[in-house]
Amino acid sequence: MYWESFGFKEAPFALTPNPSFLFLSAPHQEAFAHLLFAIENRAGFIELSGEVGTGKTTIVRTLLNQLDPETHRTALIFNPILSPLGFMKEVNAEFGLPCDGNEIRDLHALLNAYLLEENRAGRTVVLVIDEAQNLSVEVLEHVRLISNLETESDKLIQIVLVGQPELNALLARDELRQLDQRITVRYHLKPMCFDDTCAYIRHRIRFAADGQEPLTFSAGAFKRIFKFSGGLPRLINGVCDRALLLAYTRERKEVTPAMASLAIADLRRGSPRRRRALQVRALSAALILCVIIIAGFSAVSLHLLPEEKKVTVQVPPPLTSDAARQGIAAQAEQENLYQAVNAVLAAWQVQRVEPVPGQPDNLRALARQRGLVATKLAANLELLGRLDAPALLHVELPGGGERLVALMGFEKDEVSVVPAVAGRSKLSRTELAQFWSGGTTVLWKDFHGIGTRTKGAEKTAGTKALQGLLKQVGCYNGPTDGALNDTTRQSLAEFQRREQLVADGKVGAQTLMLLYRRAGGFFPPGLARAGSTESKQTGRI
Structure with a gap:
């Protein structure tokens, strides 16, 4: 296969949902957290909706793999276009129950007995119905009847309805109001932002190549892919797969903007929406022509107005090593410690550190009190980028002693730090390297101990x-x-x-x-990306 020539162990952009490739963007993390919370708290009815290709199926498959088989019993129905009898047979078969009968009442009784037995054993039973927007009203009524199976204190089964936005319209029908009112947890999965889209593409490449990146995408290619896909994983995979094939035929190791455009055009070719898109383009061209004509008249008018003075933006001079160290040393040691540490703790959403008179400030102790681990290591920005974790950088001062600078985010050539260094919260990598020699402490959580x-x-x-x-x-x-x-x-x-x-x-x-x-299933905070308005990780622990 063409992807093997790059050294991939499997196709990095296959369209088939594969939990092994799971990438938790901010929306996917929230969706996963909602599902996990609802199941562990036995909410009963849960709804997950989202547009085609947002990654709903991958999330639920990952969720089912994450649940401990010793404490959970799970079933996934992914072909719900069935009659009520066919649906009940499918449910019982997925749970390993007899399904030969042709009486819904008998199948229902078998399921009820099974649920009671599992409840006595302390296990949680989970039924996931994918593509639920295709369910008939009659089948949904039987889903409601299944949800009626409960004891005085517990729901015997957790039902997750997964579907496209049409599912909301279906549940809003008057004859399904009883079912709709029972849904206690709802989440609508949104597409990924630009930063998550870039990280998603790189993640799939690295996963399929055992941590290497035999193929890269230029910044322009990333932008064109995001503009076309709108952050939908399925469309991203389709474009990237075609771009990979194009790179193979041209013997290139980088996907350029032009190659991304060709891949997008190839994906669009033959689409039933292409004719409509061409009509829209024609209309857009006419509108643009009108705008150009109006702009021409405006330009002539502007020549009659006096010219405005041009405003020049002053770029700050590069930060020198001496200026950086002097700026850091100007802050008192304890004040510096608390400002840097609290920036990282805020990312983890745990209790801030407050000065306690008479008690030494020990990073390991402060972290342990908040359920975290403080690990000191010698690092560089490449390693910290792979760990994708806010970190405390140790800066040695000329006269002895040290201060801390919290690394909170970075892009290709720029990092974000707390506290500000010589009045600047953003530094180039070169500027950081002038006063930081690699000493680092990372605060992290060992979720399983x-x-x-x-x-x-x-x-x-x-x-x-x-x-x-x-x-x-x-x-x-x-x-x-x-x-x-x-x-x-x-x-x-x-x-x-x-x-x-x-x-x-x-x-x-x-x-x-x-x-x-x-x-997946754990939500450590990540390094923020410059220019992003969304946090990449939730940081809830």
């Missing part, structure tokens, strides 16, 4: 959690048995190679940070 579970049953439980994470990222296919054997270590080393870490098969801080970020 894997790093602290080192003995006996706790170690086994931690290894099980590790194996689950490795499964989630597609690096482990063995049993979740808690055995830290060669197979588990080799899988861990494979993940480390993919993420450009030292492939030693050991469970280190950097490995765990990236495992939690790649596995």
Whole structure:
């Protein structure tokens, strides 16, 4: 296949939903969090809606993979164009129940007995119905009847309706008002923003190439793909796949804006909406012509007006090493510590640090009190970009001592810092390199406590959690048995190679940070991207 020539282990932009490629943009994180919260709190009825191609199916498949099979029983119905009898048979079959009967009442009774048995065993039963906008009113009425199965204190089944925006119109019908009123959690999945679109494309390339980037997209190509796709993953995949083929035929390692335009044109070719688009373009051209004519008259009129003075924007001179260190040293040590640390804690949405007289300020202790881990490492911006985590940069002062600068975001050539350095909250990478030599402390969360579970049953439980994470990222296919054997270590080393870490098969801080970020279902804060109005990560813990 053409993608193999770049060194990809699988097609990076296949249209088939694949949870292994999961990328959690800000909207996807919120959707995932809503679903997980509703299921764990047994909300009963949940609705997830979104336009075609927003990634709804990928999210629900990832969710089902994330739920522990020891405590959950799950079923996914993805062909809901069925009769009420056919629907009940499909539901029972998915849960492994007899489905040969032709009486809905009997099938319903079997399901009820199963739900009661699972409830007594302390397990949560989840039914996900994809493409729910295609359900008939009669089938939806049976869905409501299934939701009636409950005890005095618990809903016996959690039902997730997933569908396109038409699902909302369907549920708004008068004959379905009882069902609509029972939906306690709703979320409408929106497309990705520009920054998330760029990160999504790079993520899929790196995942399919074991952490490498054998193909890159220029900034102009990113812009054209986003403008065409509107941030919809399915359209992004379609364009990028064609761009990949074009790069293969031209023996190029970078997709240029022109190549992106050709890929977009190829994707549009043959589309049933193309004729309509051409009509719209013709109308747009006529409007543009009118605007040009009006602008011409306006230009003539403007010549009769006096010229305005041009305003020049002064660009600040480059920041020198001495000026940066002097600016940092001017702030008192404790004030600097709290301002930098609180910027990172705010990203995690945890309690701020307040000065306590008589108590030393220890980063590890401050982090531990808030459920976080403080890990000190020697880093560079490339590594911090891969970890995608707000970090505390240690800056050594000429006369001894040090100050902290919180790295909160960066783009290709610019970083955002707190507190401001010599009055500037944005610096070029070159300016930062003049006074920062690599000393870094990263605050992160070990969600499963894997790093602290080192003995006996706790170690086994931690290894099980590790194996689950490795499964989630597609690096482990063995049993979740808690055995830290060669197979588990080799899988861990494979993940480390993919993420450009030292492939030693050991469970280190950097490995765990990236495992939690790649596995999905955990929401550590990420580095903000310059010019973005949305936070890339929720940071809820």
